[in-house]
Amino acid sequence: MRIPILKLKRYLLISVQVDLDDQTALQFQEDLLNKIHQEGSAGVVIDLTSVDMIDSFIAKVLGDVVEMSNLMGAKVVLTGIQPGVAITLIDMGIMLEEVPTALDLEQGLDKLQQELEA
Amino acid sequence: MSVQSNVEVHSEWGIVSARQAGRNLAKELGFAGVDQARITTAISELARNIYLYAEKGEIVLEGIEGKEAGGAKRGLKIVAKDQGPGIKSIREVMEDGYTTSGGLGAGLPGVKRLMDEFDIDSVAGEGTEITTIKWLR
Numbered sequence: 001m002r003i004p005i006l007k008l009k010r011y012l013l014i015s016v017q018v019d020l021d022d023q024t025a026l027q028f029q030e031d032l033l034n035k036i037h038q039e040g041s042a043g044v045v046i047d048l049t050s051v052d053m054i055d056s057f058i059a060k061v062l063g064d065v066v067e068m069s070n071l072m073g074a075k076v077v078l079t080g081i082q083p084g085v086a087i088t089l090i091d092m093g094i095m096l097e098e099v100p101t102a103l104d105l106e107q108g109l110d111k112l113q114q115e116l117e118a
Numbered sequence: 119m120s121v122q123s124n125v126e127v128h129s130e131w132g133i134v135s136a137r138q139a140g141r142n143l144a145k146e147l148g149f150a151g152v153d154q155a156r157i158t159t160a161i162s163e164l165a166r167n168i169y170l171y172a173e174k175g176e177i178v179l180e181g182i183e184g185k186e187a188g189g190a191k192r193g194l195k196i197v198a199k200d201q202g203p204g205i206k207s208i209r210e211v212m213e214d215g216y217t218t219s220g221g222l223g224a225g226l227p228g229v230k231r232l233m234d235e236f237d238i239d240s241v242a243g244e245g246t247e248i249t250t251i252k253w254l255r
Contacts, residue, residue: 052154052158056222056228057166057221083152084154084156088156091232092224092232093228
């Protein structure tokens with residue numbers, strides 16, 4: 001299974017709509033980095049509105065892909081984290097501290113714009 | 119009440135099937151969204167441990183009844199069993215941040231916090247059985 005990555009001007013948009021298995025998550029990590037490289041993208045929004053569970057493995061993959069993208073020079077914002085997912089992550093002791101987040105896709109794009117202009 | 123399902127875990131897909139079965143049972147038993155997420159996440163961690171460390175095993179999910187002061191209570195019990203190498207030091211695996219797989223080391227201590235009851239039975243060389251329960255509030 002591949003997660004589609006859409007290009008919108010200088011940005012890449014991803015809406016995760018599948019129940020993430022480990023392989024799909026790792027494949028996505030690689031696909032996203034390749035796409036950033038190909039398109040020279042400045043920013044990425046990963047929307048998690050449809051994701052109803054993030055366990056420690058998926059959290060690590062997401063945290064890592066944010067750092068990897070930063071290394072390449074692209075900013076990443078995670079959006080739409082559900083209440084149950086936020087509560088579960090904190091219960092688990094997973095903080096994702098360095099990861100920029102926003103309520104929804106629209107605010108995510110605003111945040112990217114601000115960060116890139118700053 | 120005897121809603122029970124067994125999911126074999128011997129591939130990454132087993133992890134996905136186990137958590138889907140868990141979410142369905144949690145819904146059926148009347149757990150709210152946040153507790154559904156807690157239960158599904160706990161199952162995912164336990165199933166991943168089976169796959170990572172024992173290669174194969176099973177997750178047994180069951181709707182159960184227990185007693186409390188005001189009468190009966192209902193809950194969901196997860197049993198994760200394998201015949202893997204067993205856990206050498208239970209104290210170490212229950213520490214936040216302890217990992218032998220390069221993960222976050224949040225798995226087992228995380229599961230314990232997500233659920234209401236938690237018990238590990240592990241014999242080196244024979245296997246591990248983890249039983250954990252979430253009660254319906």
